[in-house]
Amino acid sequence: MPTTAVEAKIAPSMLSSDFANLASEAERMISFGADWLHMDIMDGYVIASLRKHTKAYLDCHLMVTNPLDYVDQLGKAGASGFTFHVEVSKDNWQEIVKEIKSKGMRPGVALKPGTPIEDVYPLLEGENPVEMVLVMTVEPGFGGQKFIPDMMNKVRTLREKYPKLDIEVDGGLGPSTIDEAAAAGANCIVAGSSVFGDPEPGRVISLLRTSVSKCLKPNFI
Numbered sequence: 001m002p003t004t005a006v007e008a009k010i011a012p013s014m015l016s017s018d019f020a021n022l023a024s025e026a027e028r029m030i031s032f033g034a035d036w037l038h039m040d041i042m043d044g045y046v047i048a049s050l051r052k053h054t055k056a057y058l059d060c061h062l063m064v065t066n067p068l069d070y071v072d073q074l075g076k077a078g079a080s081g082f083t084f085h086v087e088v089s090k091d092n093w094q095e096i097v098k099e100i101k102s103k104g105m106r107p108g109v110a111l112k113p114g115t116p117i118e119d120v121y122p123l124l125e126g127e128n129p130v131e132m133v134l135v136m137t138v139e140p141g142f143g144g145q146k147f148i149p150d151m152m153n154k155v156r157t158l159r160e161k162y163p164k165l166d167i168e169v170d171g172g173l174g175p176s177t178i179d180e181a182a183a184a185g186a187n188c189i190v191a192g193s194s195v196f197g198d199p200e201p202g203r204v205i206s207l208l209r210t211s212v213s214k215c216l217k218p219n220f221i
């Protein structure tokens with residue numbers, strides 16, 4: 001029976017949602033077909049309050065300098081994925097990954113546009129590898145920035161080396177950039193302004209999924 005090595009995951013970035021109505025915004029995105037909800041973390045309280053209203057996979061991107069300090073809090077709050085930055089974890093990533101897994105979350109590593117892809121390789125090898133790499137396609141910070149096409153070289157290199165890895169892209173993704181990202185090998189797509197800013201978010205989510213699905217390679221097992 002053919003199956004795919006990796007699946008398309010469309011993750012609206014809640015940074016672009018109406019914060020005063022977080023629960024209904026989350027429900028709205030799930031009803032439009034979102035797979036994950038992408039959460040940019042400044043503290044864990046938002047996760048805890050949203051978790052009360054949804055069973056969705058909460059894909060958390062920690063833009064913090066000391067990720068270890070947040071593992072326990074995010075685990076208790078109900079985070080599903082915990083993605084920390086490679087730039088701040090060169091010395092203790094093994095401990096961070098172990099802690100994330102012990103709290104029942106899925107570890108991922110993110111890299112900023114200026115960071116070479118080779119920096120994440122050690123985190124993908126050995127006994128306790130991360131399970132996802134988030135390639136930032138804008139400088140982390142806020143939504144609505146322009147997609148950096150050069151980042152697709154990182155995605156391509158990573159996909160060639162790790163055919164079964166979840167590769168996420170974040171920043172400036174939407175109908176005009178998705179084909180390039182999908183062709184390079186990204187399968188998890190974070191999209192903020194293109195989804196929340198469209199009168200038909202469901203149509204955008206479905207378009208993103210179709211583009212990724214077309215590029216996924218079948219894996220015959």
Ligand SMILES: O=C(CO)[C@@H](O)[C@H](O)COP(=O)(O)O
Pocket residue numbers: 013015016038040061138139140141142143144145170171172173190191192193194
């Ligand atoms: O983490 C970030 C930016 O730092 C993102 O998650 C953005 O929220 C994505 O927004 P768009 O570029 O899709 O509008």
